[in-house]
Amino acid sequence: MESKERIMEEFRRKGFRATPQRIVIAQIVLKSKDHPTAEQIYQAVKKKYPTLSPATVYQTLHLLTEIGLLQELGFSDRVSRYDPNASPHINIICRNCGKIQDYQAESIKGLWSQIIMELGFKPIGQRLDIYRHCDQCQANMHNNQVL
Amino acid sequence: MESKERIMEEFRRKGFRATPQRIVIAQIVLKSKDHPTAEQIYQAVKKKYPTLSPATVYQTLHLLTEIGLLQELGFSDRVSRYDPNASPHINIICRNCGKIQDYQAESIKGLWSQIIMELGFKPIGQRLDIYRHCDQCQANMHNNQVL
DNA sequence: TCTTAAGTAATAATAACTCTTAAATAAGTT
DNA sequence: AACTTATTTAAGAGTTATTATTACTTAAGA
Ligand SMILES: [Mn+2]
Ligand SMILES: [Mn+2]
Ligand SMILES: [Zn+2]
Ligand SMILES: [Zn+2]
Numbered sequence: 001m002e003s004k005e006r007i008m009e010e011f012r013r014k015g016f017r018a019t020p021q022r023i024v025i026a027q028i029v030l031k032s033k034d035h036p037t038a039e040q041i042y043q044a045v046k047k048k049y050p051t052l053s054p055a056t057v058y059q060t061l062h063l064l065t066e067i068g069l070l071q072e073l074g075f076s077d078r079v080s081r082y083d084p085n086a087s088p089h090i091n092i093i094c095r096n097c098g099k100i101q102d103y104q105a106e107s108i109k110g111l112w113s114q115i116i117m118e119l120g121f122k123p124i125g126q127r128l129d130i131y132r133h134c135d136q137c138q139a140n141m142h143n144n145q146v147l
Numbered sequence: 148m149e150s151k152e153r154i155m156e157e158f159r160r161k162g163f164r165a166t167p168q169r170i171v172i173a174q175i176v177l178k179s180k181d182h183p184t185a186e187q188i189y190q191a192v193k194k195k196y197p198t199l200s201p202a203t204v205y206q207t208l209h210l211l212t213e214i215g216l217l218q219e220l221g222f223s224d225r226v227s228r229y230d231p232n233a234s235p236h237i238n239i240i241c242r243n244c245g246k247i248q249d250y251q252a253e254s255i256k257g258l259w260s261q262i263i264m265e266l267g268f269k270p271i272g273q274r275l276d277i278y279r280h281c282d283q284c285q286a287n288m289h290n291n292q293v294l
Numbered sequence: 295t296c297t298t299a300a301g302t303a304a305t306a307a308t309a310a311c312t313c314t315t316a317a318a319t320a321a322g323t324t
Numbered sequence: 325a326a327c328t329t330a331t332t333t334a335a336g337a338g339t340t341a342t343t344a345t346t347a348c349t350t351a352a353g354a
Binding site for chain 2: 108
Binding site for chain 4: 022078
């Protein structure tokens with residue numbers, strides 16, 4: 001799901017044009033592991049495509065979300081983050097620094113399908129967040145207490 | 148967790164003043180069942196307390212979140228919704244109209260404790276969303292197709 | 295009652311995101 | 325290869341939920 005050809009095919013199959021801007025943005029975001037913001041994606045893409053505008057980034061991220069290759073995660077600070085993994089998994093999120101890490105275990109699949117069965121309908125998506133303070137932030141907090 | 152006295156006690160216990168504004172806002176939001184927005188809470192509170200300002204609503208909602216009586220749910224449309232149920236449960240959310248309905252089943256507790264055990268740390272919160280199109284929206288969509 | 299740190303209301307400021315539009319172009323067609 | 329056109333892009337203006345600022349008010353302890 002990361003090669004240029006695969007991405008072009010995916011856009012065209014859904015009836016959208018495979019423009020160089022879209023391809024570069026898709027390549028960057030689909031291989032990302034840290035749930036980047038639109039701004040972070042824009043900064044990364046600009047290196048390969050300096051004339052690109054932020055509006056194109058936003059449009060393309062929405063398009064990728066629409067065709068199911070991406071999940072947009074809204075937060076209360078009003079800055080969305082983008083997750084190339086749209087299948088059921090847990091996002092472990094630090095409430096202090098915002099770092100997000102995926103937790104995808106076999107056990108979740110089983111437990112999840114059981115809940116879906118109970119619900120009695122087929123969801124079109126899901127979002128499973130667990131909040132904590134990451135090791136680094138916990139260490140920092142401790143240091144600040146000591147000082 | 149809804150009586151005036153209980154709410155006043157809770158504010159004071161955490162070192163905050165129990166002002167009439169805070170009490171009215173807390174009463175409204177803590178008994179809500181439909182995950183209201185700040186604006187909806189403001190409109191409801193204004194009826195009982197007409198001079199109240201939106202800034203006070205925002206501040207109080209943040210305060211209630213901080214002391215653990217409320218959970219703020221951020222969305223990609225940048226409008227947060229507030230959930231008086233901060234314990235592990237599933238929010239069934241309509242992607243079309245935004246309606247949110249709680250699903251709290253015994254089975255979730257089991258799923259939850261098993262995942263916590265696997266993770267090896269104690270979370271400070273969680274968010275479990277399932278997305279769908281609600282019955283009403285599904286009916287509307289169907290009608291529009293037919294017309 | 296007095297004192298004062300904390301809280302409120304009003305208003306201005308912020309910023310992520312969306313809208314608008316003229317110019318550019320992907321991708322078919324000849 | 326040139327032509328055609330609907331789609332897409334870049335730039336800038338606009339939107340709006342939320343936050344910051346500040347002068348006035350008040351809860352609550354002494
Ligand atoms: Mn993820
Ligand atoms: Mn809920
Ligand atoms: Zn952290
Ligand atoms: Zn609906």
